[in-house]
Amino acid sequence: MKVLIVSDSHGSTAELEQLKALHQQEAELMIHCGDSELGEADEALAGYTVVRGNCDWRGSFPNEIITEAGGLRFFVTHGHLYNIKMTLQTLLYKAMEQGARVACFGHSHVLGAEVINGVLLLNPGSILLPRGRKEKTYALLECKNGVIQVQFRELNGNVVAQQEFSLG
Secondary structure: OOOEEOOOOOOOOHHHHHHHHHHHOOOOOOEEEEOOOOOOOHHHHHEEEEOOOOOOOOOOOOOOOOOOEEOEEEEEOOOHHHHOOOOOOHHHHHHHOOOOOOOOOOOOOOOEEEEEEEEEEEOOOOOOOOOOOOOEEEEEEEOOOOEEEEEEOOOOOOEEEEEEOOOO
């Protein structure tokens, strides 16, 4: 099972279309963690599960979504309502409260993944305005035999970082 996770595209549609074309055949789920700055009817978002970010004034995306793929429960939010630039603790508590094994978020434009108390906290970075590195990134999550592999990739598909996790 594979899941495509993107965030912070800030009005740009070419990158969303590019990643959809690259991964839609293999991805069971495609997530956008907010700040798309697009409306629900925008074709670039077709197929993506989308949440509202702090820069999303068009449309009525939800602030958070609970969804499942490959037997994993995902909590998806942008992150601004959980103060993720200061701490991941509030986000972690909410994910645990929802019974999620994976919490996907954006907002900071900084890629990262870590497991705390059995929950994978994953930020794919930004596909338009990255911070902390020059590469515009997204994440491809794959779960096999209880092991989750997260690949952070550039828009051209090249892997820039990779981590493996066991949620226990």
